[in-house]
Amino acid sequence: MSHHFDSAAARADGRINPCDLYAFPAAPGTTALILTVNPDAGRSSPTTFRPDALYEFVVASDGGTSEDLALRVTFTEPDGNGRQQVGILRAGGPDARHGTAGAPLGEGRTGAVFSLSGDGLAWAGLAADPFNGDGIAVGRFLQGLTEGRYTPEVFTDAPSNTFAGRDVSAIALQVPDAALGGNRIALWARISLDDHAGRRQVSRIGQAMLRPLFFNPPETEAELDALNAGAPATDRDAHGQRVRSIAATAARLAGLPDPDGHAGRVTAAFLPDALGYRPGQPAAFHPGGGNGRALGDDAYDSAVAILAGSTLGNACAPRQATPAFPYLSAPQPADLPPLLDYFSVSTRSRPMTLKTRAVTSFNRAPE
Numbered sequence: 001m002s003h004h005f006d007s008a009a010a011r012a013d014g015r016i017n018p019c020d021l022y023a024f025p026a027a028p029g030t031t032a033l034i035l036t037v038n039p040d041a042g043r044s045s046p047t048t049f050r051p052d053a054l055y056e057f058v059v060a061s062d063g064g065t066s067e068d069l070a071l072r073v074t075f076t077e078p079d080g081n082g083r084q085q086v087g088i089l090r091a092g093g094p095d096a097r098h099g100t101a102g103a104p105l106g107e108g109r110t111g112a113v114f115s116l117s118g119d120g121l122a123w124a125g126l127a128a129d130p131f132n133g134d135g136i137a138v139g140r141f142l143q144g145l146t147e148g149r150y151t152p153e154v155f156t157d158a159p160s161n162t163f164a165g166r167d168v169s170a171i172a173l174q175v176p177d178a179a180l181g182g183n184r185i186a187l188w189a190r191i192s193l194d195d196h197a198g199r200r201q202v203s204r205i206g207q208a209m210l211r212p213l214f215f216n217p218p219e220t221e222a223e224l225d226a227l228n229a230g231a232p233a234t235d236r237d238a239h240g241q242r243v244r245s246i247a248a249t250a251a252r253l254a255g256l257p258d259p260d261g262h263a264g265r266v267t268a269a270f271l272p273d274a275l276g277y278r279p280g281q282p283a284a285f286h287p288g289g290g291n292g293r294a295l296g297d298d299a300y301d302s303a304v305a306i307l308a309g310s311t312l313g314n315a316c317a318p319r320q321a322t323p324a325f326p327y328l329s330a331p332q333p334a335d336l337p338p339l340l341d342y343f344s345v346s347t348r349s350r351p352m353t354l355k356t357r358a359v360t361s362f363n364r365a366p367e
Contacts, residue, residue: 004039004163005340006211007224009202014038014045016053016191018205019168020131023187023275023292024283026174031279032327033057033071034295035189035205036129038169044340047126047169048082049075049110054100054192054199055171061181065233065272069181070096073124073171075110084110086124088173100199113325121174126167127328130319133300135162135342141312142216145246150253155304155312162342165334172326177279186274188232203228206274207287209303214243214270232272243267247307256309269306295321295328
């Protein structure tokens with residue numbers, strides 16, 4: 001959460017678990033694109049990237065759901081110090097939809113900023129997790145919905161940030177706005193692997209909080225796999241009923257006047273799973289509106305408010321961007337239990353249910 005450990009495949013290998021996606025204005029005339037993977041890197045996940053994976057930032061330049069630009073990122077095997085060679089490719093038109101080819105933009109090594117052709121920059125490495133949110137509170141709230149209870153009181157005035165003191169691996173690009181191809185684009189990221197059957201998409205991300213709010217394992221593993229292997233163009237047909245059902249339940253239990261209308265608006269806000277962005281305009285995340293997503297945006301509270309129909313969450317202040325590219329904060333070592341233990345306990349029974357001892361342990365994360 002946002003999409004940390006959101007499926008069995010993600011829990012098995014954090015290198016193919018896209019946690020969060022960001023798009024925001026950077027240096028004048030440019031946009032920063034950031035994808036994080038490896039939730040709780042160094043404890044629950046590796047700190048490196050998977051060499052047989054293709055990591056992609058995908059753009060529909062007309063703001064729709066058909067991609068016509070893919071910025072592709074590849075990695076070599078780590079050396080003895082854990083460093084990897086990084087390659088950046090650009091594929092346009094029909095080539096953006098399939099395959100691994102593209103025009104080379106630049107190459108470098110993890111942990112160091114390097115230049116891309118066309119006045120771009122790239123970086124990949126370990127960073128402090130920029131996401132913030134109270135995993136315990138939202139888990140209890142969703143559990144209440146499944147039991148026919150509306151429990152806004154679980155969101156306290158001084159909540160914990162489950163992700164404080166934890167790191168991720170991140171890929172950051174800075175590209176000219178003109179390279180994105182449109183004045184209003186749709187953006188998502190995807191990860192694919194090369195196996196005996198050919199290249200296979202294993203995960204993707206667009207909207208923050210879609211999966212933790214509407215696809216809680218273990219009951220939804222098959223639907224999660226279908227969502228992660230799919231594409232924005234089919235999201236509403238394939239997954240709209242599930243989102244509508246949960247949103248309508250929340251509305252009825254909250255006593256909202258038009259549960260069906262509310263459910264329709266929530267579905268339109270979260271699906272398709274793509275991030276709308278207008279290059280050059282200030283970033284402000286809001287499902288179904290807003291513009292891109294800045295590192296300091298409170299995606300947790302915004303998404304919970306859309307589902308509930310009113311502001312319920314009260315997450316800790318998000319981590320703001322640093323002044324210079326790649327805009328991420330340095331890793332933050334801390335003495336904490338593995339975050340994967342929390343999700344393992346959550347998915348062995350009902351979604352996101354923890355014993356008091358585990359709740360206390362995870363709420364100790366330092367700010």
